[in-house]
Amino acid sequence: MMKTTFLMFCTLLAAGAYGASRAEEAPRAESDTARQTCEKYETGDNKPKWERQPSNQSRVTRHRFSAGGKSFDYTATAGTLVIRDDYDRPIANIGYVAYSRDEHGKVGSRPILFAFNGGPGYSSIFLHMGLLGPKRVIVTDAGPPSPAPYNTTDNEFSVLDKTDVVLIDPVGTGLSHAVCRKKDADFWSVDADVDSISRLIAQFVSDHERWSSPKYLLGESYGTTRAAAIVDYLRAQRSLTFNGVIFLSAALDMEVIFTALPGNERPYATYLPSFAAAAWYYHLVPGAQGPLEPFLEEVRRYAEGPFATALLKGNALSAAERDAVAEQVHQYTGLSTEYIKAANFRISEASFAQELLKSRGRVIARLDARFSGSTQDAREKDAAYDPSLAYLSPPFMSAFQDYYHHDLGFGAEQTYQLSNSVAGNDWNLAHKPLGAGQQQTLVNSTVDLAQTMVQDPNLKVLVLQGYFDLGSPFATTEYMMSHLQIPQEAVSRIQMKYYDSGHMIYVHLPSLRRLQQDLDQFLDSTH
Structure with a gap:
């Protein structure tokens, strides 16, 4: 999601996916006592400042999924993960919620999907509570919501039976913030954002021994801009490749979307x-x-x-x-x-x-x-x-907060930001694709995607578009996909699916049913 015209580009029953109560809880992780402070640094008034060393925090809960004819045990982990620069210095603490199906001896081979919304400046709430998580917010489609209380239901359309899922909140959203010498604003640019989310994904893969797992990336709205750049960044910098990348309401080439550019x-x-x-x-x-x-x-x-x-x-x-x-x-x-x-x-x-x-x-x-x-x-x-947005944001935010604090047992006494308008307004949209001679003044990550599709013959792409989306129009996405500089063999690895819905395809129940079928087919066919 991006500035006001491109936000999101930018998304509890007793017998539900989580059951009536948490079956088992693990204690919150203890702070790392080996390092108590960040490196000393100078503040604006030239006085030295010390800051406590940030540490990973998490809450692990175990649940039973039973919806849509599916039944299995799974583990939910809500937490924050410290990412570090190339010199192993902490730079940010990024929030996430991870779901993994409990299958003994199969963790390393089970697929894992990383997902985020867009804005830029939006957390992952909409994808979390609308599509991917085990709970789904009940909303009035194409109309104003009912007054509170806002309710959730078991998400029979979740992909947790097919793949583990990690929902990511970029810096400045959710509970994610810069640490030590860094400021949140240091991450509010195309390239800094791509770098920070890439570091989180690589760290998570290492920490959880998922290097051998089939991997997927799903972005919505500006999250598709981010995803296209990340698949190339991680391939080139970490030799970490993905089986598939999923673009929901695509927005890779900003110049094809922005109507405010004279002469465009x-x-x-x-x-x-x-x-x-x-x-x-x-x-x-x-x-x-x-x-x-x-x-x-x-x-x-x-x-x-x-x-x-x-x-x-x-x-x-x-x-x-x-x-x-x-x-x-x-x-x-x-x-x-x-x-x-x-x-x-x-x-x-x-x-x-x-x-x-x-x-x-x-x-x-x-x-x-x-x-x-x-x-x-x-x-x-x-x-x-x-x-x-006016109708959907309150029920999504309210239902998520209740679920986050109660069911997942995390985030109490902390301010969770659904969106960050300052980040959206101040975002630097310049971008320099890896290996490019010049910097783009307005990001076009189709360049990154094309480079990856040429160099990684296994990467497949699924594009999901709503007909009634004016923020990421379906014909604009068709233009982007048809102007990738890739050979015909690579073109054959791109699928496009259309729905009678808007930007957040999943709020329209008939489209959500079809969306789940399309996601299932894509996941089954790519590993």
């Missing part, structure tokens, strides 16, 4: 099919009352052809051509031809979210156009907030 024409054509999907959902497409996918295929062809040509022609477009393009875009989106021409065909997702239902006094969500909410000022050009 690419986003507008790739956004049009998602705008059309939203208009179709609200019955605003004249004459298009049939199935969604054939309609979108028609819009795709127009966006890639006549519409892209019109954008490229710019001011050379004749008056007759302008009228024709405006009329066709109107037919696909329901926006007025006057608005379309006034915008010079270059409509951002925030403007579209504000405009589509303006006559009804409503604004649609950029992350999931099926959600809509009231608007305070219909005269605004861009949507002032995202109804999907």
Whole structure:
């Protein structure tokens, strides 16, 4: 998830997955007494400062999973892990929750999946309590939530029967913070973030003897930007490879997503099919009352052809051509031809979210156009907030906190941050892929992904996209995947799956069912 327009890119019954109570608990890990302090360093006032040596902390609980016809024992570990630089100096304490199925003698060969949300500046709560963990938050799909109390249910769609799972909170989110000489802000850049999460993954793999395990990486939204860079970083720096990488609501090339860059024409054509999907959902497409996918295929062809040509022609477009393009875009989106021409065909997702239902006094969500909410000022050009985040964040946060403190027994008397807007606003989006001659001013981690797919012939990619996602539009993802500089053999290792949902595919129950089937098939076919 990324700035406001790209957040998330950016997600308890007695007989449930955890059972009525924890069956067994291990004590919290003791601090390392061998080293009591960090290295002495100078503060801003030139006075020496000493800080206690950070130590790994964890709480281990054991449970019984019984949902969706599956039944097995598993262990949950909630904790923080100290990561160190190349000189073995502590630099950050990163929070995680790990789940491992109890199978005697099979730990080293059992698959393990590392996952994170995006923002940047978001913890892993949404993936944790919406898709991957043994508990799932009950939410009202495409509508405002019921008032508290917020409830959870056994997650029959969890992948814990197929793979162990580690949910990661980047520095500045959850309980994760810099230590010793470092500040949280030191990690708020593409490359520093990739380095820190890579160090955590490598450390976790070593600590838990998982080097021989099939390994997977799953990122959502900006987490896909991170994941594409991490698979290349760990391959090159640690010889740690993955069987598969999973992109949920992909956002690898920021220039194809950001509409605020002067002279950048690419986003507008790739956004049009998602705008059309939203208009179709609200019955605003004249004459298009049939199935969604054939309609979108028609819009795709127009966006890639006549519409892209019109954008490229710019001011050379004749008056007759302008009228024709405006009329066709109107037919696909329901926006007025006057608005379309006034915008010079270059409509951002925030403007579209504000405009589509303006006559009804409503604004649609950029992350999931099926959600809509009231608007305070219909005269605004861009949507002032995202109804999907406004509706989903409270139940996810509240249910997670209760689960984290009670069921997992961790995090009490500490402040857990779902999101960090300061990190999102201050994030440095420059990136230098490994081996690249120049630094990118705006990250495009398709370069990293392509390099890995060429050098690692075993890596497979699964791309998961919602049709109603305006933050990571499905046609934008198609563009990214089709412009990887890789041989045809590598192209054949990429799968794309589509859902009648938005950015957080898993909040739509029919899509969640299909999503679990697609994940299961991918995991089964890649090791």
